[in-house]
Amino acid sequence: MVARPDTVTTSVGMTLREDDAHQRFRSKARAWLASNLPSGELPPAHTREGFELRRDWERRLFEAGWAAVHWPSEYGGRDATVRESAIFTEEYLRAGAPERINGLGLNLLGPALLEFGTLAQCRRWLPSILRCDDIWCQGFSEPDAGSDLAGLRSVARRDGDEFVVDGQKIWTSLAGFGDWIFALVRTDPLAPKHRGITMLAIDLRSEGVDIRPLRQLDGDPSFAEVFFSGVRVPTDQVIGDVADGWRVAMHALGLERGSSFGAHVGCSRDVDALVRLREIVAEHLADDLADGDLDDRIARVLVRSEAYRAMSRRMLTRDELGIAHPAEASAAKLFRTELRHETFDLGIELLGELGELSPGSDELSSRFGAEFDAIWRHWHHEYWYARAAKIFAGTSEVQRNIIAERWLGLPKEGRDVARAG
CATH class of the missing domain: 1.10.540.10 (Acyl-CoA dehydrogenase/oxidase, N-terminal domain)
Structure with missing residues (x-):
């Protein structure tokens, strides 16, 4: 280590x-x-x-x-x-x-309820989140509204003391096991793009909810599409104010992007596993390593993991002092996801063509042994998950735009396009 x-x-x-x-x-x-x-x-x-x-x-x-x-x-x-x-x-x-x-309930919905929810909502949902009586998923992205979240088309029509919801959500983590979803819906179709959006808490066991699992490359079936067809939601399940869902969502996404306190431990652990993986492979493949500069690249991710550790501690101190920068969460999210992506790519490259084999492969087990098998099971899952991390909570491209505009003061992307035209 x-x-x-x-x-x-x-x-x-x-x-x-x-x-x-x-x-x-x-x-x-x-x-x-x-x-x-x-x-x-x-x-x-x-x-x-x-x-x-x-x-x-x-x-x-x-x-x-x-x-x-x-x-x-x-x-x-x-x-x-x-x-x-x-x-x-x-x-x-x-x-x-x-x-x-229940990370989505714990890290996103819970803090959002404490900030925007009613006392009755906090008493109703917060303890059940911590007990895991209710598993929550996040209903933000849609087929035509991924990075452009404000382009969502799911609608909620007011009908007395209820909203009637129609629409579709996609890439919904934990929906395969979920009980509830906090979802963004458009309640005023005539309002400007970022307005007229409301956040609703919707019971996934309601009539009109259809959950269709999307099995991922690592075999995880908890990812899903969620369809709403005439789903009736009581108005007391609005989180925040009606038509103020964008502000609630940005608060939640800021928490998701900046939830790095302690994450440096995971990054450091992954780099340590990479170093051990390199040792095991070297013992068995001798001079047949796929790439001669791999050691230099491993050293680079080790240095970057220490830089991320310092960044995480710096954010912690600034948060304690109440001077956190609004774009700092985007910088941390970008650094963390790019580092993990590079780390797990390196692990695959270490094995050359053997890196294409799945965990449990007889070829890998016979060649490298039990310790390698345990590392490789983790590695195979995280290799794919590291790719997803560059998309969820805002793509790396979105994070770069936020840093450029809100931290460096550069022109908005649309203005550059207009000038170029």
């Missing part, structure tokens, strides 16, 4: 050394995780058995108060500070704890 520094000095002049209270919190979290982690490897999360075992784990987290440490205690949190939340995320990842299965 690669040795890494314990402290990082940030550009705002602070060194992230933990005081006694932070160290006690870290020790408490580390001890609880060590005593309560499920034994053995769980089945994949995209299987029903694996999903339900992770739901049991989530309930254990909730009962102990660890499901969302930064949420108010009245909803099951610990009233933790930003720093304490980052500490717990780091310890969770370092412990190799199970993948969180």
